[in-house]
Amino acid sequence: MSQHHQQAKWSSVAAKARGRILPLLPAPCVECGRPVYPSQKWDVGHRSPLSLGGSVLDYGPSHRACNRKAGGRMGAAKTNARDPRFRPTDEDRTPQW
Secondary structure (H helix, E strand, O other): OOOHHOOOHHHHHHHHHHHHHHHHHOEEOOOOOOOEEEOOOOOEEEEEOOOOOOOOOOOEEEEEEHHHHHHHHHHHHHHHHHHHHHOOOOOOOOOOO
């Protein structure tokens, strides 16, 4: 979980955001674009990730699976970037002709 989401205030912000989004459902998922219905499990998702310069106020509905899959991909990319086993070496690079 990101530092942003670990802050105590985030829980109240997310609850307020859900309250604002719920009357607008069905609405497109911010991750996949398919409709999110009130009867489905859904999260508040950022349209642009905060770690990539997105805004806290730029959010919308996201299928729970879509939101967590996107967060997992981003977390894995950050972890892999720190791990030397996942960094390309000179031997791995294709020569430029």
